Amino acid sequence: MYLKLKERANIPKLEKSKKYNTMKSKKINDYFWGYLMILPTVGGLTIFYIYPFFKTLFYSFTDLGTFGEYSIVGISNYIRLFSDTEVWMSLKNTLMFTIISVPISIFLSIVVATLLNSKIKGLTIYRTLYFLPAVTMPAAIAMVWKWLYNYDYGLINYILSKFGIEKIYWVSDPKIALYSIIAISVWSSVGYNMVIFLAGIQNISSTYYEAAAIDGANSINQFFKITIPLLTPTIFFVMVMSLIGAFQVFDYIFMIIGTSNPALKNTQSVVYLFYRSAFELGEKGYASAIAIMLFVIIMLITIVQLKLQKKWVNY
Amino acid sequence: MKKDVHKFKLNYSKILVHLILILGVIFTITPFLWMILTSFKTLTESTMIPPIIIPKRFCFENYKDAVSTLPFLTFYKNTIISTIAKTVGQVILCSMAAYSFARIEFPGRDIIFILILSVLMVPGQIFLLPQYIIIKKLGLLNTIGALILPGLFSAFGTFLLRQFFMTIPKELEEAAILDGCNHFRIYWNIMMPLAKPGLTALAIFTALWSWNDLLWPLIVNTSNEKMTLSAGLASLQGQHLTNFPVLMAGSVLAIWPMIVLYIIFQKSFVEGIALTGTKG
Numbered sequence: 001m002y003l004k005l006k007e008r009a010n011i012p013k014l015e016k017s018k019k020y021n022t023m024k025s026k027k028i029n030d031y032f033w034g035y036l037m038i039l040p041t042v043g044g045l046t047i048f049y050i051y052p053f054f055k056t057l058f059y060s061f062t063d064l065g066t067f068g069e070y071s072i073v074g075i076s077n078y079i080r081l082f083s084d085t086e087v088w089m090s091l092k093n094t095l096m097f098t099i100i101s102v103p104i105s106i107f108l109s110i111v112v113a114t115l116l117n118s119k120i121k122g123l124t125i126y127r128t129l130y131f132l133p134a135v136t137m138p139a140a141i142a143m144v145w146k147w148l149y150n151y152d153y154g155l156i157n158y159i160l161s162k163f164g165i166e167k168i169y170w171v172s173d174p175k176i177a178l179y180s181i182i183a184i185s186v187w188s189s190v191g192y193n194m195v196i197f198l199a200g201i202q203n204i205s206s207t208y209y210e211a212a213a214i215d216g217a218n219s220i221n222q223f224f225k226i227t228i229p230l231l232t233p234t235i236f237f238v239m240v241m242s243l244i245g246a247f248q249v250f251d252y253i254f255m256i257i258g259t260s261n262p263a264l265k266n267t268q269s270v271v272y273l274f275y276r277s278a279f280e281l282g283e284k285g286y287a288s289a290i291a292i293m294l295f296v297i298i299m300l301i302t303i304v305q306l307k308l309q310k311k312w313v314n315y
Numbered sequence: 316m317k318k319d320v321h322k323f324k325l326n327y328s329k330i331l332v333h334l335i336l337i338l339g340v341i342f343t344i345t346p347f348l349w350m351i352l353t354s355f356k357t358l359t360e361s362t363m364i365p366p367i368i369i370p371k372r373f374c375f376e377n378y379k380d381a382v383s384t385l386p387f388l389t390f391y392k393n394t395i396i397s398t399i400a401k402t403v404g405q406v407i408l409c410s411m412a413a414y415s416f417a418r419i420e421f422p423g424r425d426i427i428f429i430l431i432l433s434v435l436m437v438p439g440q441i442f443l444l445p446q447y448i449i450i451k452k453l454g455l456l457n458t459i460g461a462l463i464l465p466g467l468f469s470a471f472g473t474f475l476l477r478q479f480f481m482t483i484p485k486e487l488e489e490a491a492i493l494d495g496c497n498h499f500r501i502y503w504n505i506m507m508p509l510a511k512p513g514l515t516a517l518a519i520f521t522a523l524w525s526w527n528d529l530l531w532p533l534i535v536n537t538s539n540e541k542m543t544l545s546a547g548l549a550s551l552q553g554q555h556l557t558n559f560p561v562l563m564a565g566s567v568l569a570i571w572p573m574i575v576l577y578i579i580f581q582k583s584f585v586e587g588i589a590l591t592g593t594k595g
Contacts, residue, residue, distance in 0.1 A: 033499060034415050034420070037419070040412070041411070041431075044465075044467060047449070048442065048449070048468055049434045049468070052443075052449070120336075127585065129344055130340070131584070132343060132347065135584070137526065137527045137545055137570050137573070138527055139527075139545045139549060139566075140548060143566045144350040147349070148346060150559070153363075153364065153366070155345075187343070192588065196591075196592030199589030238592070244438070250529070254529070275530065278444055292441070
């Protein structure tokens with residue numbers, strides 16, 4: 001079929017005048033199909049995404065409650081945001097979660113990807129196993145980690161006891177719980193990022209490495225002088241996506257930290273606070289203001305990253 | 316002689332690579348093994364110190380308990396239906412829009428496309444409340460439709476496929492245009508077969524995201540009859556707070572279909588994820 005069509009592709013040059021005559025009707029025809037084919041998606045996105053965006057912006061200036069009745073309250077939701085310690089705490093938790101989990105995950109993924117790129121046996125098996133968490137439901141991941149973290153019968157406390165380390169309240173000690181959640185997040189994201197980095201590494205031309213080998217560079221040198229610099233576009237992509245994802249962390253915290261957990265205030269993320277305000281406490285207007293705040297923060301961080309990329313990304 | 320030394324050194328470094336990778340694998344799969352092993356233990360066995368690694372007798376009681384506390388079969392049905400509907404819907408709708416954005420010229424195209432891109436930048440929670448209110452007004456709360464509806468439309472999918480279509484050479488379509496094919500036929504008969512890697516990537520993304528999504532199903536469907544596996548697990552946790560063998564059985568029930576799919580279509584999964592990284 002390909003060849004047949006290719007043969008036909010040579011015909012137009014001979015029939016140029018005919019093509020010109022039909023230009024106008026072709027244009028109208030183009031408009032018709034152009035609009036028709038984007039209609040379902042653009043319509044759906046408008047109703048379920050673009051309109052809701054402005055609606056949330058509007059709600060953030062109201063006291064919308066559980067049953068949908070509201071009155072406009074001006075900027076009082078935003079004033080409350082700034083004086084609400086729970087909001088500040090959730091911001092701090094989310095920020096901590098992000099700045100610790102994202103770099104560790106990226107670093108480990110690059111290491112695993114580099115190792116998998118060396119010519120060794122069993123590559124497919126390793127890749128399969130490392131990728132497993134990426135296809136596993138976060139709710140189930142949270143559940144098994146909660147069990148591993150269990151104070152009395154958890155596997156982790158037991159293994160640590162073998163090394164003479166005392167039992168730790170992994171998910172209910174306010175000083176520790178956030179780090180326990182971070183560990184789950186790193187564990188679950190390494191395999192996914194690794195696949196992206198592996199593709200990036202495999203795109204690097206082998207001539208660079210051959211030249212370096214002739215110059216006598218060892219593998220550590222090659223890693224820092226060739227792999228990392230040439231991988232910066234991929235690192236940038238993964239970093240932007242991971243930061244956006246990390247700022248929206250919800251599933252693990254929701255599943256592991258119940259509302260009666262003493263570590264709630266020290267682990268609650270912005271999205272968790274949003275969820276609780278909107279659907280448990282019935283303060284939908286205030287929750288909208290929280291969502292808008294999250295949007296502004298993510299936007300700012302993404303813009304800063306785009307500005308900074310010139311300084312370190314090699315295209 | 317010199318060659319032999321070199322060979323030995325090479326093997327030595329390979330062994331080191333294997334050792335590091337195996338250590339990583341142990342960290343990665345221990346939680347899975349522990350989940351499966353615990354799901355076959357009795358409650359007393361699971362709380363022994365030192366822990367029993369392999370249960371004396373593989374008991375299926377926990378699976379029975381999980382299935383009898385909550386309607387898992389219904390969860391499967393809801394999750395599968397909504398996942399298939401969203402995946403098929405997105406692949407068709409997004410590819411159609413993507414074709415139009417990539418290939419057809421019409422007034423306002425670029426502005427509309429930028430508008431869609433901006434949806435991509437906004438965190439999903441922003442849309443949540445109004446989406447919930449729309450679904451409520453449509454009388455769709457606690458229906459499978461509620462699970463599907465907003466997820467049929469995707470800015471991400473449209474963007475991904477548009478980028479993909481841009482990389483496909485135009486000459487094949489030009490021939491078809493001269494043959495008098497309309498745009499829909501070109502899209503359906505020529506572009507779709509050529510775009511298979513892109514479509515597969517989107518399908519995998521959508522299926523994974525739909526299967527695993529927690530927040531949206533948690534909000535719109537609170538009745539057991541219309542819950543997904545993910546939300547079902549949250550509710551199982553509410554009822555068996557510390558009975559971890561039952562919770563692990565529930566988790567195994569919730570994750571195995573995706574893992575089986577992944578093992579069968581491994582190549583597509585990995586290539587799909589890699590595609591978004593290199594095309595983004």
